[in-house]
Amino acid sequence: MTGPDEFLEAAEQYRGQLVAHCYRMLGSLHDAEDVVQETYLRAWRAYDGFEHRSAVRTWLFRIATRQCLNLVRHTSRRLVPSAVGAPGDVEDIDGPADIPWLEPFPDLMFISEPADPGATVAQRETLRLALVAAVQYLPPRQRAVLLLRDVLAWPAAEVAAALDTSVAAVNSALQRARAELARIHPRAEDVGEPAEPERRALLDRYAEAFERADLAALEELFTADVTWEMPPIATWMAGRDAVLRLLKAKIGRSGTRRLLPVQANGGPGFAMYTVGADGVSRGYALQALTLRGDRIAGVMSFHSPQLFPAFGMPPVLETA
Template sequence: MPVPAADEFEARTEPHRGELVAYCYRMLGSLHDAEDIVQETYLRAWRGYGDFEHRSSIRTWLFRIATNQCLNLLQHSSRRLIPSAVGAPGDPSDIAPAADLPWLEPFPDLMFSSAPVDPGVVVVERQTMRLALVAALQHLPPRQRAALLLRDVLSWPAAEVAELLGTTTAAVNSALQRARAVLEQVAPEEQKMVEPTEPVQRKLLDQYAYAFEQADFAVLEELLADHVRWEMPPMPTWFDHRDAVLRLLRAKLDPAQARRLVPISANGQPGFATYHQVPGGQFHAHALHVLTIEGDQITAVMDFHMPGFFHKFGLPLTLPV
C-alpha cells in the first residue's frame, strides 16, 4: 500500500475535523467520545489513504468512517442523559449527590472553527447542536440517529445514506419519518422556539451576570420564565418552575461569597463559566451555565458542574483576585 504524504493528507482532511467532531457529538452526546472517535477516524483514514479511489469526496469518505465508528461504539454504550430524563423534579432542600450516569456533555462553539464557512450552513449546524435537540437525539436508535443527521443536517442523498447503512432508500425514508416523529414528541418546543433579538439577548445576559454575581434574587426572578427548568449534571436532581428554581438559588448563592461570570457560547446557545472565590483566595472554576432564552426571559439553565470542561472553552481553572 502506498504511504501517503503527510502534508497532502493533512491539507485534504484537516479542514473537516471540526465538522466531524460536531457530527460525532450529536451522535454520541459526549464531547470526549466524539474527539476519540474522530481521532480513530483520522488514524483509519491515514492507514487507508493510499487505497482511497476518489469515488467520493474526502469529506464523504471521512464521514463514512466516523459513522461506522460511532455505530460500533453505540452497540456497547448507554444513551447520554440529562437529569430531567432520570426522574421527577426535586426539592432544593434535598439535592441528590452526583450520580455515576452517562451524562450529556456541553459542546464549545469555538470548536466550530473548522466547520463550513457558508453562513446558512453554519446556522443549521448550530441550531442542530442545541442541548434540547442533542438530548432528544439520544432517544433514537443509533441507526435512526445517523440517518436523521446525515439527511437533515448534512443533506446527504437518501441513496448515499442507504449505502452507508447497508439498507435501502425506502428503509432510510421510513427511519427518517419515525425519527422525526420521536423528536416532535420529545422536544416539540425546540422546533417552534423564537429566539430574541441580539440587543434583547445582550441586555438579558448582562442582567443575569450581574444578578448571579451579586445574588440579586429580585432581578433573577424577573429574568426567569415561570416555566423555567434548572438542571445540574452530574447531579440527578432538577428543578421545575420559577419558585423552585429561586429556592434553589437562595440556597446556593451566598451573598457573602464573591463570584465571577465569564461569557461562553456552547451548543449554539449563550452561557457563562462561573467561578467562586475561596475565602481570601483565588476564584476557582465551579460550573458552566448554558442558557435557553425565549423572548426576554430564560426558560432553561443547564448548570454543568463539570470543571474539567473549562479548558475545552479555553478557560483557566482559577482566576486571580
C-alpha cells in the same frame, strides 16, 4: 495529494464538523473527540485504498459515523436530569449520580471552519441541548440516518451506501426518527431567543444579578416555568419558586461567584467560577441557557470544570 500525510493535512479543515457530528450522535464531547481521532487514524491507514469515488469530506464522515455506531452498541445513551425523574426541591438534592450524562458542546470549534455564515448558524441550531438530548432516545441507526439526511443533507442513496443498507430502509428509518423526534422535541417557536441587543442586555442583567446574589433581580429574569438542571446531580428544579429556593441556598453572598460568557450548544452560556477567600476564582460549572422571548426559560449547569479548556476558559483565574 501525494500521500496519507498530505491527505491528513488537507482533511484537518473538517475536524470541527466531524466532532460536532459525532457529538450529536453520542452526546459526549469527550467521546466525540476520541471517535474523530480514531477516524483520522483509520483514514491515514486506509488512504492507499481510497479510490476518490467520493469527496474526502464524505469519506471521513462515513468512517466517523460507523465508529459512532460501533461505540453506541456498547454504551448507554446520554441523559439530562429531567429525563431521569420528576423535578424535586433543594432538600431533595443528593450527591452525584453514576449516570452517563449529556455533555455541553463548545461553539468555538466552528471558528476555524471556512463556511457560509448562514450554514454555520443552521449547524449550530442542530447542536441545541434539547435537540441533542432528544436524539439520544433514537435507536443508533435511526440517529445516524436522521443526522446524515436532515443535518448534513446527504441524499438517501449516499446514506444507504455509508450504512450498508438500502434506500428503502433509509427512508423508513428517517420517517420513524422524524416522528419520534417530533413527539419529544419542542417546536422551534417555543424556544425563540430575543434579537440583539435585547439578548445581550438580558444576559448582562443575569450575570450581574447572579454575581450579586440578587434573587429579586433573578426572579424578574426567569419565566414562570423555568427549569434548572445540574448534572451530575440527578435532582432538578421546575418553576420559578423552586429555582429561586435552590439559588438562595447555593449562591451565597455577593462576590462569591463570577460569570464569564461562553457559547455553548449554539446558544448563550457562562463559565461559573467560585471566588475563594484567597481571591482566586476557580472553575465550578458551565451554564448553558435557554432563552424564551425576553426571559430565561432554562439553565443547564454542568458541574464539569474539567471541560473549561474546551470552551477556551482557564480552570483558575488568578487575582489581578
